[in-house]
Amino acid sequence: MKTVVLMGNPNVGKSGIFSRLTGTRVITSNYAGTTVDVSRGKTRLADGPAAVIDAPGTYSLAPTNPAEEVAAEILGEADVVVNVVDSTNLERNLYLTLETLERGVPAAVALNLWDEAGHQGITIDVDRLEELLGVPVVPTVGLSGQGIRELVERLGEARPSATIQPMSEEERWVAVGQITGEVQKIAHRHHTLADRLAEASIRPTSGIFIALAVIAAAFLAVRWIGEGLISFVFEPLFDLYTPIVMRASELLGPGILHDILIGRLIGGEIDYVESMGLLTTGLFVPFAMILPYIVAFYLILSILEDTGYLPRLATLADTFFHRLGMHGYGIIPVFLGFGCNVPGALATRVLETKKQRFIAATLMSLAIPCMAQIAMVFGVLGPFGLQYVVMVFVSLAVVYVAAGLILNRVVPGECPEIFLEIPPYRAPDLRATATKTWMRVRGFVGEAIPYLFLGILVVNLLYSVGFLDLLAAAFAPVMETWLGLPAGAAVALLVGFLRKDLAVGMLVPLGMSPEQLVIAVTMLTIYFPCVATFVVLLRELGARGMLAAAGVMVTTALLVGGALRVILIGF
Amino acid sequence: MITMEKTLLDLEPGMQGIIARFAGNPGFVRKLRTIGIREGKNLTVVTRHPLGGPVVIEVDGREVTLGRGMAVRVVVDVAA
Numbered sequence: 001m002k003t004v005v006l007m008g009n010p011n012v013g014k015s016g017i018f019s020r021l022t023g024t025r026v027i028t029s030n031y032a033g034t035t036v037d038v039s040r041g042k043t044r045l046a047d048g049p050a051a052v053i054d055a056p057g058t059y060s061l062a063p064t065n066p067a068e069e070v071a072a073e074i075l076g077e078a079d080v081v082v083n084v085v086d087s088t089n090l091e092r093n094l095y096l097t098l099e100t101l102e103r104g105v106p107a108a109v110a111l112n113l114w115d116e117a118g119h120q121g122i123t124i125d126v127d128r129l130e131e132l133l134g135v136p137v138v139p140t141v142g143l144s145g146q147g148i149r150e151l152v153e154r155l156g157e158a159r160p161s162a163t164i165q166p167m168s169e170e171e172r173w174v175a176v177g178q179i180t181g182e183v184q185k186i187a188h189r190h191h192t193l194a195d196r197l198a199e200a201s202i203r204p205t206s207g208i209f210i211a212l213a214v215i216a217a218a219f220l221a222v223r224w225i226g227e228g229l230i231s232f233v234f235e236p237l238f239d240l241y242t243p244i245v246m247r248a249s250e251l252l253g254p255g256i257l258h259d260i261l262i263g264r265l266i267g268g269e270i271d272y273v274e275s276m277g278l279l280t281t282g283l284f285v286p287f288a289m290i291l292p293y294i295v296a297f298y299l300i301l302s303i304l305e306d307t308g309y310l311p312r313l314a315t316l317a318d319t320f321f322h323r324l325g326m327h328g329y330g331i332i333p334v335f336l337g338f339g340c341n342v343p344g345a346l347a348t349r350v351l352e353t354k355k356q357r358f359i360a361a362t363l364m365s366l367a368i369p370c371m372a373q374i375a376m377v378f379g380v381l382g383p384f385g386l387q388y389v390v391m392v393f394v395s396l397a398v399v400y401v402a403a404g405l406i407l408n409r410v411v412p413g414e415c416p417e418i419f420l421e422i423p424p425y426r427a428p429d430l431r432a433t434a435t436k437t438w439m440r441v442r443g444f445v446g447e448a449i450p451y452l453f454l455g456i457l458v459v460n461l462l463y464s465v466g467f468l469d470l471l472a473a474a475f476a477p478v479m480e481t482w483l484g485l486p487a488g489a490a491v492a493l494l495v496g497f498l499r500k501d502l503a504v505g506m507l508v509p510l511g512m513s514p515e516q517l518v519i520a521v522t523m524l525t526i527y528f529p530c531v532a533t534f535v536v537l538l539r540e541l542g543a544r545g546m547l548a549a550a551g552v553m554v555t556t557a558l559l560v561g562g563a564l565r566v567i568l569i570g571f
Numbered sequence: 572m573i574t575m576e577k578t579l580l581d582l583e584p585g586m587q588g589i590i591a592r593f594a595g596n597p598g599f600v601r602k603l604r605t606i607g608i609r610e611g612k613n614l615t616v617v618t619r620h621p622l623g624g625p626v627v628i629e630v631d632g633r634e635v636t637l638g639r640g641m642a643v644r645v646v647v648d649v650a651a
Binding site for chain 2: 059060062064088089091092095096120169173199202203204311314315316318319322323327328417418419420421422
């Protein structure tokens with residue numbers, strides 16, 4: 001089977017073309033030996049089925065970061081290359097085109113965003129460009145699908161370019177200039193109102209207001225969609241399921257198996273949140289409490305990505321994140337981490353150096369509670385008054401900034417500055433958005449849910465053999481003297497390694513004061529990531545990095561817990 | 572036209588200039604060129620974020636954000 005590789009600069013609508021070519025049966029996974037995600041799918045060409053690989057966006061084949069290295073390597077797998085070019089920015093895109101053609105691989109060029117180029121008064125002589133490049137050139141619009149069929153048909157004509165020969169970097173720049181000058185005409189264009197509005201979102205003052213509004217709107221939308229999914233989809237499903245588990249409960253009768261599978265019946269009924277059985281809480285929490293918010297979160301994130309807003313957000317955030325040793329893209333793991341820390345940990349890859357990734361991952365694990373945990377914090381502390389919820393989040397914000405300032409000084413390594421292109425605003429491609437959301441949700445189900453499920457199993461087993469009580473007794477002195485918490489809170493902290501949201505719930509029956517709850521909840525966020533995040537971080541940071549990060553986490557948790565105790569309770 | 576050389580960091584928002592050269596190693600230069608920041612191109616400063624924040628410029632109708640440490644190594648000809 002032939003392999004078609006899509007190559008192109010970032011932000012040229014490559015993923016739109018990819019989803020047009022492949023439909024929805026797509027697999028996204030790490031490229032072997034790296035942490036870069038690559039999407040693979042299948043399509044049908046004139047001479048039979050073919051594999052399609054969407055290489056990460058790159059400006060050049062002389063790579064400057066891991067994603068670009070992967071792109072250069074994937075080129076080696078190609079039988080045919082589709083070079084996706086941004087028609088509105090031909091000159092810059094042609095550098096990669098020439099580099100690709102110089103490799104002598106059969107290729108075709110897709111002049112994507114063709115409609116947008118028209119609107120901007122840019123005309124390109126397609127036939128002349130085809131002559132100069134020596135490969136088929138097809139105007140396309142990924143959003144509408146225009147030109148995709150012709151692109152597929154003409155892939156049959158793709159062959160190594162006869163006109164482009166290997167050249168030096170300087171010669172390539174000259175060639176880029178010559179070709180552009182010959183085929184492209186630009187009608188002069190005045191700045192429009194839309195341009196001015198777009199610029200307002202990257203200017204310091206207006207930009208920050210817009211950013212706050214966008215973030216607030218995003219979280220409201222996540223909440224609204226998440227709640228909608230819960231009450232109209234997932235809870236009705238569990239209502240259908242309840243009679244089945246009740247029957248199972250009767251059949252099993254009391255005993256250890258019942259405790260593990262069904263859990264405790266509360267008032268003779270199954271309580272999906274508190275029963276703690278594998279088949280009750282173990283299914284309900286991940287699927288009916290967390291997954292709906294994850295779906296909503298990824299949907300909104302994909303829309304934000306596709307509109308081109310995130311680079312603007314990164315630009316605005318840079319002043320702040322630069323001081324913490326990262327740069328503007330440091331906001332992405334934070335933003336994602338609020339959904340689930342697992343993708344947040346993966347998103348630290350947007351930063352270039354080891355030092356930056358270490359800081360981003362450690363700070364996220366310390367101070368960014370995931371959606372599930374946030375929901376539980378509101379649930380547990382909310383009834384005592386909003387001020388207690390605010391105390392938790394203020395403490396976490398202080399931890400994020402203080403730990404960042406310190407880590408930036410003590411962690412060795414480089415902190416490259418922000419450097420990114422701000423793409424024009426574009427309407428999101430619904431197909432690509434849907435595909436991306438689906439792939440991410442599937443990734444979450446695969447990577448995080450097994451651990452969540454396993455977490456409940458392990459907790460149940462440890463609980464029923466009395467191991468947790470033993471540990472609680474061992475940690476009691478630290479809990480009582482240093483943190484001012486009852487010994488039972490130690491169990492919650494231990495469970496927190498497996499399931500942070502459940503652990504928050506376990507604090508309720510201990511009958512603590514709201515001040516004690518604030519301390520316990522804050523500690524729970526800081527001291528360690530949940531096991532799913534831990535596994536991902538171990539992979540991302542390596543054993544040594546993870547050990548260092550864990551040291552930072554435990555130390556910070558004890559310091560912050562002690563400080564809060566003094567502030568809120570006294571000695 | 573009489574021109575004088577300035578670094579990109581010296582340009583106030585709204586000012587224009589022509590990119591003259593880069594002060595940095597080949598990797599740095601390639602990074603700038605491949606994103607579209609090239610010698611001879613006309614550049615406009617869109618905004619410069621305060622408190623050591625990044626600079627946003629426009630070249631060929633495209634906006635690029637770059638940190639101040641990079642901006643200071645971009646030499647620009649501006650009308651005197």
